[in-house]
Structure formats: C-alpha cells, structure tokens
Amino acid sequence: MTTSHEPSASQDAEGQPDDAKEGSNATLPTQETSDDTIASEASTESAAARSDGDAPEAGVDGLGAEVAAEDDDAYYEGEYAEGDMIAFIRRWVSRRAIVVAGAIVLSIVLITPMAFVAFGARGLGPLAALPTPTITPTATATPAQKVTLQDPLTKRSTRWTEQPNCSMRGDGYHITDNNICFLAGAPIRDSYITVTVVQTVGVDDLSYGITLRRADKGSYYSFEIDGSGRWYFYKSAVDSNGVPVLTLLASHADNPSIHTGLHQSNTLQVRATGPRFEFFVNDVKVGQVNDSSYAQGVIGLGGNDQVEVVYTNFILTQPA
Numbered sequence: 001m002t003t004s005h006e007p008s009a010s011q012d013a014e015g016q017p018d019d020a021k022e023g024s025n026a027t028l029p030t031q032e033t034s035d036d037t038i039a040s041e042a043s044t045e046s047a048a049a050r051s052d053g054d055a056p057e058a059g060v061d062g063l064g065a066e067v068a069a070e071d072d073d074a075y076y077e078g079e080y081a082e083g084d085m086i087a088f089i090r091r092w093v094s095r096r097a098i099v100v101a102g103a104i105v106l107s108i109v110l111i112t113p114m115a116f117v118a119f120g121a122r123g124l125g126p127l128a129a130l131p132t133p134t135i136t137p138t139a140t141a142t143p144a145q146k147v148t149l150q151d152p153l154t155k156r157s158t159r160w161t162e163q164p165n166c167s168m169r170g171d172g173y174h175i176t177d178n179n180i181c182f183l184a185g186a187p188i189r190d191s192y193i194t195v196t197v198v199q200t201v202g203v204d205d206l207s208y209g210i211t212l213r214r215a216d217k218g219s220y221y222s223f224e225i226d227g228s229g230r231w232y233f234y235k236s237a238v239d240s241n242g243v244p245v246l247t248l249l250a251s252h253a254d255n256p257s258i259h260t261g262l263h264q265s266n267t268l269q270v271r272a273t274g275p276r277f278e279f280f281v282n283d284v285k286v287g288q289v290n291d292s293s294y295a296q297g298v299i300g301l302g303g304n305d306q307v308e309v310v311y312t313n314f315i316l317t318q319p320a
Contacts, residue, residue, distance in 0.1 A: 202307030218244035
C-alpha cells in the first residue's frame, strides 16, 4: 500500500521559503538561514526521490524520514499477508501428512498380528513355538488283558480233547476231517484267542479255524481261513429239526495277509468284546462283525473234510 504526503504549507513546489520570493532587494541570508536552506533543499531532494519511486535513505530527518517509515509499514504489511498464506498452506499440508501417517500406522497395527498368525508356524519369532492345536479323534480304549492260558500244544494234557481225530503230538495238535476239538473249562465271555495253524493235507478251498462261545451243541461262532487266502466268520444255530445250520456273517476273498497253500503258517486271532468281533491274520486286521446271538461259551479248534491241520502256540487272554 502507498501513502502520499503533501508538502508543508511554509514551502512552495520547489521547497524554498516564502520570504525568499519577496523582491530582489531582500536581505542576504545569514549563515543560519543558509543552513536552513540547505536542510530544506535536502528535504526537497528527498521528496523528489520519493516521487521517482526511489526508496528513502536511512538517517534523513524531517518529511523524508516520515515517508520512509510509512513505506516500511506498507512493505512489511504485504510481507505478513504473504506469510499468512504460506503458513496456511504449510498447516494444511501438515494436517494432511498427519492424517496419512496415522492411516499408515493404523494399517500396520492391524495387519501385523494377522501376518504373524498366518506365518508364525513358519518360524516368525515366538509364534513358532505355539503351533496351531490339532483335534485328534478319541479312539476307543482297548481293555487291558491278562493271559489266562498259554499252551504250545505239543504235550498231552487234560485241557484238550484226545481222540483219533484230535491228537496231541510233538509238532502240535492235529485235527482231521470235519471235527471240532474243545478246550475244557467254564464258558468264557470276552476274550482274545490266538493260535497258529498249518494245513498239511487236503484241498485249498476248505476252511478251518477257531470256534468260540459255543453255548451248546450246534450253537457257536467260528472264525476260519482256507488255503486259497479267504477268511470267514460263521454263526452256527440249530434249526427246528435239531440240525446245525451255518450262517455266513462275513468273509473276504484273496486277502494278502493270508499265506496260501500247504505247509504255510498263519497266526489267527479273534477279539470278542460283547457283541463286537474283530479278526486278525498274521497281526493284520482283516475285518469285524457285530452280533449278539451268543454272549458266552467254550472255545475249540476245528478242521474239515479231507483236510488235516496242525495247531500250535495257543494263547487265551481275558480282561484284567
């Protein structure tokens, strides 16, 4: 902003005193008057410099000094206005930067835990020591068993039937033709029955094996194999005419766990627990069946027509 100043009333347009114009016979100025004139001329030159747009010189007295001060005010006033705008822009930019920085920090805070959870199992710090827990299905507990009879079946004893088709020899318990030779003793409920058998004579499609839970004559279960690699689970029941009738409850052909042919050793095991029966050959589970027809009975070992088999290493276990 520019401020105009009118010259003093004691001066004319050229800055000379009024009494200097009164005639040519005016008294010559004294030294004091000359000094005043010099000062007035200096002031006039200063005003002329202002009118030409030059900045006032520092240290000049009088009107020039006043104008210089006011011009300085105008200069600084413009500077402050420009500074306010710059300050506003700086504040706006600063606020925007703060908002952006805050958003970045918040994103990091939110994303970092999820990243640790996703990759913690791969070794990111302490999370690697806290693997995600896995849920393991609860298996049915196997009841503890105790051995109640272990017999190599190589020496004669009163525990097993002795007759022409059921004979105890040095190499094992021989059974010929279609016969079942029983273990003496009280009826047995839950039990694991294990025995090793070898077929020495006969065709390979006739079965033999373990008889269990024989409730009476013609009423029992039987787990059997044959020389072709097949296993069976039968239930025998007496019909209305008193004749035993076999019902096949389960079977499977060509099971690879069964050693086929003559003179091949196979270890059979049946686990009877309540109505549940599980079947193993050479320590491999081959099947299972549920049936509640007979809850208890005596144990036996069987043969078949035109077949001779030899049993060894009989083991009976019962719940502890």
